[in-house]
Amino acid sequence: MGATIHDVAARAGVSVATASRSLSGKRGVRPENHERVLAAARELNYEPNAVAAALRSRTTHTIGMVVPRISNPFFATMVEAIEQQLQEGQRSLLLGTSHYDPDVELRQIQALLDRRVDALITIPCHRERSASATQLASTRVPTVQLDLRLEGNVSGWVGVDNDAGIVQVIEHVLAGGARSLAFVGASPSDSSSQERLDSYRRAATRLDGPHGPVLLGDFTIEWGQEAATRLLDGDDLPDAIVCGNDTIALGVLRALTRRGVRVPDDVQVTGFDDIAYAELAEPPLTTIRQPQRHMAAEVVRMLTDQLSGATESTRRVAVVPELIVRASTASE
Amino acid sequence: MGATIHDVAARAGVSVATASRSLSGKRGVRPENHERVLAAARELNYEPNAVAAALRSRTTHTIGMVVPRISNPFFATMVEAIEQQLQEGQRSLLLGTSHYDPDVELRQIQALLDRRVDALITIPCHRERSASATQLASTRVPTVQLDLRLEGNVSGWVGVDNDAGIVQVIEHVLAGGARSLAFVGASPSDSSSQERLDSYRRAATRLDGPHGPVLLGDFTIEWGQEAATRLLDGDDLPDAIVCGNDTIALGVLRALTRRGVRVPDDVQVTGFDDIAYAELAEPPLTTIRQPQRHMAAEVVRMLTDQLSGATESTRRVAVVPELIVRASTASE
DNA sequence: CAGCTGACGGAAATCGATTACCGTGATGCA
DNA sequence: TGCATCACGGTAATCGATTTCCGTCAGCTG
Numbered sequence: 001m002g003a004t005i006h007d008v009a010a011r012a013g014v015s016v017a018t019a020s021r022s023l024s025g026k027r028g029v030r031p032e033n034h035e036r037v038l039a040a041a042r043e044l045n046y047e048p049n050a051v052a053a054a055l056r057s058r059t060t061h062t063i064g065m066v067v068p069r070i071s072n073p074f075f076a077t078m079v080e081a082i083e084q085q086l087q088e089g090q091r092s093l094l095l096g097t098s099h100y101d102p103d104v105e106l107r108q109i110q111a112l113l114d115r116r117v118d119a120l121i122t123i124p125c126h127r128e129r130s131a132s133a134t135q136l137a138s139t140r141v142p143t144v145q146l147d148l149r150l151e152g153n154v155s156g157w158v159g160v161d162n163d164a165g166i167v168q169v170i171e172h173v174l175a176g177g178a179r180s181l182a183f184v185g186a187s188p189s190d191s192s193s194q195e196r197l198d199s200y201r202r203a204a205t206r207l208d209g210p211h212g213p214v215l216l217g218d219f220t221i222e223w224g225q226e227a228a229t230r231l232l233d234g235d236d237l238p239d240a241i242v243c244g245n246d247t248i249a250l251g252v253l254r255a256l257t258r259r260g261v262r263v264p265d266d267v268q269v270t271g272f273d274d275i276a277y278a279e280l281a282e283p284p285l286t287t288i289r290q291p292q293r294h295m296a297a298e299v300v301r302m303l304t305d306q307l308s309g310a311t312e313s314t315r316r317v318a319v320v321p322e323l324i325v326r327a328s329t330a331s332e
Numbered sequence: 333m334g335a336t337i338h339d340v341a342a343r344a345g346v347s348v349a350t351a352s353r354s355l356s357g358k359r360g361v362r363p364e365n366h367e368r369v370l371a372a373a374r375e376l377n378y379e380p381n382a383v384a385a386a387l388r389s390r391t392t393h394t395i396g397m398v399v400p401r402i403s404n405p406f407f408a409t410m411v412e413a414i415e416q417q418l419q420e421g422q423r424s425l426l427l428g429t430s431h432y433d434p435d436v437e438l439r440q441i442q443a444l445l446d447r448r449v450d451a452l453i454t455i456p457c458h459r460e461r462s463a464s465a466t467q468l469a470s471t472r473v474p475t476v477q478l479d480l481r482l483e484g485n486v487s488g489w490v491g492v493d494n495d496a497g498i499v500q501v502i503e504h505v506l507a508g509g510a511r512s513l514a515f516v517g518a519s520p521s522d523s524s525s526q527e528r529l530d531s532y533r534r535a536a537t538r539l540d541g542p543h544g545p546v547l548l549g550d551f552t553i554e555w556g557q558e559a560a561t562r563l564l565d566g567d568d569l570p571d572a573i574v575c576g577n578d579t580i581a582l583g584v585l586r587a588l589t590r591r592g593v594r595v596p597d598d599v600q601v602t603g604f605d606d607i608a609y610a611e612l613a614e615p616p617l618t619t620i621r622q623p624q625r626h627m628a629a630e631v632v633r634m635l636t637d638q639l640s641g642a643t644e645s646t647r648r649v650a651v652v653p654e655l656i657v658r659a660s661t662a663s664e
Numbered sequence: 665c666a667g668c669t670g671a672c673g674g675a676a677a678t679c680g681a682t683t684a685c686c687g688t689g690a691t692g693c694a
Numbered sequence: 695t696g697c698a699t700c701a702c703g704g705t706a707a708t709c710g711a712t713t714t715c716c717g718t719c720a721g722c723t724g
Binding site: 346347348349350353359360361362365384386387388389390 | 704
């Protein structure tokens with residue numbers, strides 16, 4: 001069925017070597033022969049077999065990526081941004097999901113390595129139990145981990161500067177007139193929640209003296225509602241509630257508005273991540289936008305650097321996120 | 333660096349043929365030799381080269397998929413469900429995005445074909461201009477299109493039964509006491525909006541006599557708000573507003589509650605798709621859930637049927653979606 | 665004019681598996 | 695016993711490109 005490079009070479013009256021060189025433009029080929037090869041390829045409707053090329057050249061032009069899941073909008077956006085970056089470099093994306101199971105994650109990584117991907121991007125699914133899989137990967141191909149930071153790894157890392165984000169939020173609500181704060185977050189089961197909590201404690205203390213109450217639960221609407229209810233039932237409501245992510249903040253907002261508390265007049269509320277619904281909430285939520293495109297560009301840059309054999313490239317990049325001001329905080 | 337099957341065969345004291353057969357379990361190998369091969373592979377830390385296997389066997393165990401974008405939650409869920417299905421069959425997913433550009437879509441499909449994917453799944457990005465690319469694909473490998481239906485194509489198709497969904501919604505609000513209806517949808521630029529509109533007209537007429545007003549705009553919150561405002565300013569408000577999708581319904585809900593109209597007491601509101609935020613709206617939105625996992629299973633079944641050489645397999649499947657009843661409609 | 669260099673073409677090796685084909689010894693059956 | 699069949703092993707071809715290695719020829723130099 002399909003024409004091979006032999007057919008093309010025969011039709012052009014040259015050797016396969018010349019045909020190959022002509023089509024990939026690796027070495028000089030006389031313009032006359034070049035034309036004939038191109039013409040022959042077109043006439044035969046030649047479709048190069050990337051599998052054969054990959055076997056010989058030991059390069060698949062394919063990047064593997066393993067994420068916990070795709071239906072999470074944050075991950076989906078990361079995948080999309082990375083795929084687009086790769087497209088520009090004529091590479092393809094081989095995608096796997098771990099469903100937050102480290103064993104599945106390991107199997108997926110192994111499958112991608114068997115397929116000889118040129119490099120690997122992972123969003124690890126577990127702080128400790130993902131380490132060995134990433135370790136394995138990084139001995140085989142250039143590897144970058146996204147978002148979650150693992151202990152003692154040897155691969156590259158790109159993530160968000162949680163500290164910078166929290167600091168921006170706090171400075172913003174203080175500028176809006178807040179004198180007392182509270183933090184509603186998640187128990188530090190991963191590096192992000194840990195960092196956001198630490199940053200809050202540090203920044204609140206530095207900027208505001210002793211920081212207010214810290215309530216820790218999980219990243220759900222329900223927890224946000226419950227935490228807000230606790231604050232409402234407590235002694236005195238803080239001027240601003242800083243939340244560990246947007247989902248929590250939506251729950252907080254809902255509990256407050258149901259109890260007739262005005263946002264931002266009585267209490268300012270902030271989130272983190274800028275998920276799609278942040279903009280649709282009532283009132284729209286001030287939050288920190290994850291710089292996904294920026295992170296994707298950084299990841300791909302890091303990998304292509306390594307693939308083109310850079311001697312020593314950057315190993316860790318924390319991208320500074322952006323404050324998105326909406327109606328849930330005071331405007332000045 | 334890596335051990336090849338030759339090394340494994342040598343260490344096990346057998347030929348490469350026996351090693352290959354033993355590892356892939358294709359043909360009988362004496363248990364004794366089988367053990368020795370497995371032991372040798374383990375000792376050498378043998379990692380099979382899937383690229384070489386693919387070249388010879390003409391099978392990559394890889395499925396290509398091209399979607400308009402991944403950050404759209406509906407597409408993300410489809411990709412996730414399909415990836416999971418493929419995982420079970422030991423296949424991998426090579427993913428490309430078209431960003432709603434038919435030229436990009438064509439390039440992506442071509443790239444996937446060059447990589448010799450075993451089959452192709454597309455969510456076409458344009459009703460007319462995607463046809464040629466899909467056509468091309470389906471002459472090369474088994475192909476299934478999802479969601480959008482193209483004219484006169486020769487590949488398989490899996491989608492949602494929009495008609496069944498709309499009928500369920502209408503029967504539900506009528507059962508809840510509605511005597512008059514309105515439809516807020518999008519101009520029929522794709523087959524889904526067309527079908528939903530047609531179904532509404534048919535079903536409303538059949539079930540309710542002459543149907544109420546039909547307002548067409550686009551799939552946005554803003555349009556939902558505007559349409560609701562128009563209805564509010566009109567002569568008399570219908571008992572139920574059927575929306576073409578959830579986004580529109582959210583806009584409708586917002587406009588109604590801002591004007592003090594009670595949902596569902598004064599007006600019932602329904603959506604379509606069951607996006608994540610439907611559950612979080614005030615009140616939570618009654619809607620039609622896209623049966624994504626079911627559709628994914630259907631797609632993969634269709635492809636594996638064809639790959640295992642079924643003589644004649646199903647070509648078109650419309651999956652019936654599920655009605656999700658929440659507080660935006662009357663409970664009885 | 666001898667010798668060197670550089671540009672280019674071609675033959676053949678190569679990547680690492682699968683598989684077609686053949687050979688051999690054991691077994692079943694009449 | 696004679697012969698067909700079966701189970702299994704090995705040799706070598708094969709998939710379709712890239713790449714190494716070498717040869718040729720033109721042009722340039724001194």
